[in-house]
Amino acid sequence: MRIIIAGAGEVGFHIAKLLAYEEQDIILIDRDKEKLDYVSSHLDVATIKGSSTSLKVLQEAMVQKADLVISATSTEETNIATAIIAKNLGAKRTVARIENIEYLHKKDILDLKTIGIDEIISPESLAAKEIDRLLKEAALTDSFDFSSGMLSMIGLSIQEDSVLHNKTIAEASSLDPYQNFVTVAILRNNETIIPRGNNQFRKDDHAYFIVCPDVIDKLITLTGNESFQIKNVMILGGSKVGINAAKRLSKKYNVKLVERDKDKAFELADQLKQTLVINGDGRDIELLEEEGIEEMDAFVAVTGNSETNIISCLVAKKHGVRKTISLVENIDYIQISQDIGVDTMINKKLIAANFIFRYIRKGQVLSLTSIHGVDAEVLEFEVQENSKITRHELKDLNFPAAAVIGGVIRRGEGYVTLGNFQFKPKDRVVVLARPNCIRKVESYFN
Template sequence: MRVIIAGVGNVGFHLAKLLCQEGQDIVLIDQAADKLKMAANQVDAATIKGTATSYTVLEEAGVSEADLLIAVTSSEEVNITTAIIAKHLGAKRTIARISNTEFLYKKDKLNLKHLGIDDIISPESLAAREIKRLLKEVAITDSFDFEKGLLQLIGVNIEAKSPLIGKSMIEVAKINPDQSFMTVAILREDETIIPYGDTTFQEGDHVYFVAQPESVEKLLFLSGKKKEGVKSLMILGGSRVGFHAAKILSNKYNVKLIEKDSQKCFELADELPDAMVINGDGRNVELLEEESINEMDAFIAVTGDSETNIISCLVAKKLGVKKTIAMVENMDYIHLSQSIGVDTMINKKLIAANFIFRHVRQGEIVSITSIHGVNAEILEFEVQENSKITQHQLRNLQFPKSAIIGGVIRDGKGLTTPGNFRFQAKDRVVVLSKPECIKKVESYFT
């Protein structure tokens, strides 16, 4: 598959790394020679210096043979123009990164496909949707629903009082006789562990389970927590992410948004009638206390400064907030979230890159998501009639050790998959896989 990436910023570079692991034919275009040099040193990709709106540059990149062109420069105008030109020059599919969300809300009326843009993405809007997903349950650090909740991926921290501590996967199976959940990953410090029979739980582990919905409360108990919902939350920062988050959350939760720019506050108040907009510096502890931060179930820091977001979340935790989410620019920070006390760190560019990445997957993939801080991806495949996965029982499939099958959805019911499980056509299979073996996993479903 030939993929052209216009723009080698954080989104473009991360995409290039993911695609390189897939063995795709990648061409990178950017006007900055230093960015291209850095990328070329780390990924196996051809590089072209120049503007992506240039006919000559696109021709040199082989646009007429491109399966996908992704325009993710810092300029919305360049991205839109590049996608349109590339489509007319023969690119099979085009994706443009945009910042003007009117394009998202009005894309059907604008008929962008007719112009030559197959899909548009807004990192800010995607980040807001990610925040909404993360707020489903206070005690859960991450969650993802498969088939409207028939199976759920949940992440929890193992507390000191958890009865799981010291137990192996085999021992845990004995207290889970109905096999209503399965452990699919353990984040221990910076290491992502795919668990098998003799793997044991330790205090402080950040564990991910695939579970039937009725077992979520049981899992919270076993991890030393109790089920709690979110009712009230505070957002720090009236950035585009903050605005989008407040807009989609204020119809469900009591939302307070703090922004230090007074003019922006007036604009936000006009556009967010269901949220309370407060003018002030969110780094001021007295202000947070005046606004009853101790009564908040969640605190979301999305200012333009990563350090401010992290520190504000730590302060919020100290003041009694149960769940904190910080937006960071440096992707390396994401792995630190649990160890320093922030429940979840998100990076809007990483979210956007992972969203785009689903367009280059092989096999019958239904959905794909990344887990914050975990060196793995969750994929959902639909089994085809003659797929390799149908040929033997699970224990005899020689499934890659760097991946694990967490469950299957069959005939409207979510099931876990013991060793004697046999897959059938039309099954929807949930897989967690480390990046290096995703291509091998895909071969079981093609």
């Protein structure tokens, strides 16, 4: 594929980085020479200095041969214009990053495809959606549903009193005679392990499972965790992420939002009718105590300062809050989140990059997600009539060792796949794979 990325910031750089393991024809466009020099020194991609709205620049990038143009600069107007111009110059597909979420809500009315924009994405809206997903169950460090919950991927920490502690993967599977879960990854000391039968669970491991829906509570118990429903949520920061999160969460939970700026707090109080907006400095521990932080089940810190968000989450933990989520700008922080006591750290640009990345995947990819801090992707493929994966039973497929098939959805039911499983056309298969073997995994589904 020939892919043109406008914008060498974090979103554009991360997309290009995800493609570094594959034989894709990538061109990165940016006005900033220093950013392009950084990209060139770290990634094997072509770069062009200039504006992505320039006809000359786009023609130099041979936009007429582009399979995909991703406009991910920091300026909404530039992204919209780039997508429109690129489409009219012959690009097959365009994606534009936007800030105004009204475009998302009015997509059908606006009919953006008629002017050349195939897809729009808002990092702030996606981050709010991610927060909503992470608050489903307090015990889970991560959660993602496939096919409306027919199968789920969940993350759980292994506690010292867990019955899984010091057991191998093979021994753990014997605890479930119906084979309704499979371990697909273990995060240990910031190292990602794609487990095999002889790998052991250890205390403080963060283990990730593909499960059938009725097994989640059992796995929570097996890992030594306690199931807990969230009712009360405190959000720190009236940022765009905070506003979007409050709108989503207030439909299900009792939500308080703390905003330091007085004028903005009054404005948000008018805008967020179902949310209790408090004017105050969230770094003030006395204020948090006065506003009942000890009664909160979840604390979500989304101010514009990563350090404030992290420290506030640690304060919340100290006051007994069960679930904490911190928005961070530095992607490297995500690797250390659970080690320092924050349940989950999210980066809105990384979330946006992963969302865009699904347009690049091959083999009828239905959904794609990443696990926070884990060096792997989770993909859902649809099996085609002549797909390689249908030729043999799973144990005889010679499937890549750096990947694991977690389960399959067949005719509306989810199943965990064992060695004697035979895949059929129309099956929806959930796979976890390291970036360097995704291309090989895709070949099984083409």
